Amino acid sequence: NNLYSQIIKAKTNNKKLLAILLDPDKIDLNTVAGLISKIDQSPATHIFIGGSQVTTNIQDELIIQIKQNCDLPIFLFPGNPSQISDKADAILFLSLISGRNPDFLIEHQVKAAPILKKTQLEVISTGYILIESGTETAVERVSKTKPLNRNNLDLALATAQAGEMLGNKLIYLEAGSGAKQAVPLEMIALVAQNIEIPLLVGGGIVDLQGIQNAYDSGADLVIIGTAFENDNNFFNA
Numbered sequence: 001n002n003l004y005s006q007i008i009k010a011k012t013n014n015k016k017l018l019a020i021l022l023d024p025d026k027i028d029l030n031t032v033a034g035l036i037s038k039i040d041q042s043p044a045t046h047i048f049i050g051g052s053q054v055t056t057n058i059q060d061e062l063i064i065q066i067k068q069n070c071d072l073p074i075f076l077f078p079g080n081p082s083q084i085s086d087k088a089d090a091i092l093f094l095s096l097i098s099g100r101n102p103d104f105l106i107e108h109q110v111k112a113a114p115i116l117k118k119t120q121l122e123v124i125s126t127g128y129i130l131i132e133s134g135t136e137t138a139v140e141r142v143s144k145t146k147p148l149n150r151n152n153l154d155l156a157l158a159t160a161q162a163g164e165m166l167g168n169k170l171i172y173l174e175a176g177s178g179a180k181q182a183v184p185l186e187m188i189a190l191v192a193q194n195i196e197i198p199l200l201v202g203g204g205i206v207d208l209q210g211i212q213n214a215y216d217s218g219a220d221l222v223i224i225g226t227a228f229e230n231d232n233n234f235f236n237a
């Protein structure tokens with residue numbers, strides 16, 4: 001549990017973490033070298049790989065190429081068990097605790113467990129909480145679950161605390177990739193102040209100020225997907 005310990009250590013030292021999320025479906029292996037060098041020059045501390053639905057099978061090759069050129073830890077962020085790759089370092093073992101779809105609460109996890117047992121992946125139990133963000137996101141569509149009302153801070157907190165009590169090692173507040181509105185800062189603050197475990201926040205964060213605001217509100221790790229995907233110089237601004 002080395003990579004999880006590093007996250008805990010960072011939290012203890014109030015060092016903020018940043019993950020770049022790569023969706024294998026949106027990556028061209030022919031131009032990946034340039035992308036990896038941009039990641040290497042960025043402030044990212046982690047690389048997350050995945051998406052609600054990944055249809056290409058370049059994931060292993062993508063991870064191999066990243067590993068040859070970059071030392072950042074690679075975490076799988078899977079939409080389903082077909083996205084497990086033993087080439088990565090760790091997996092966010094997600095349970096979609098904002099939803100009430102048993103497939104995403106336990107069924108996929110039951111299917112994944114025997115596969116994971118055959119890998120060296122560090123498995124990190126993560127309470128995954130989808131927050132309403134203006135329009136329907138891929139997570140909502142694929143999981144067929146409703147996000148939590150963005151104004152219901154108490155429900156978001158109770159959900160995060162239930163995840164922590166169930167033994168989740170991380171809580172991930174998710175607005176959804178490409179979300180119109182990011183997770184409300186007051187919600188980040190309330191949850192961060194009332195759980196002990198590290199808090200991840202992502203979805204719809206499109207500028208550096210948005211990252212800083214999430215950190216200032218109490219996020220320990222921020223995930224950036226679309227903004228970096230659209231502009232590989234995003235972090236140079």
Ligand code: 1GP
Binds near residue numbers: 174177
């Ligand atoms: C999605 O939280 C991540 O799961 C990142 O979202 O693509 O909007 O940055 P964006």
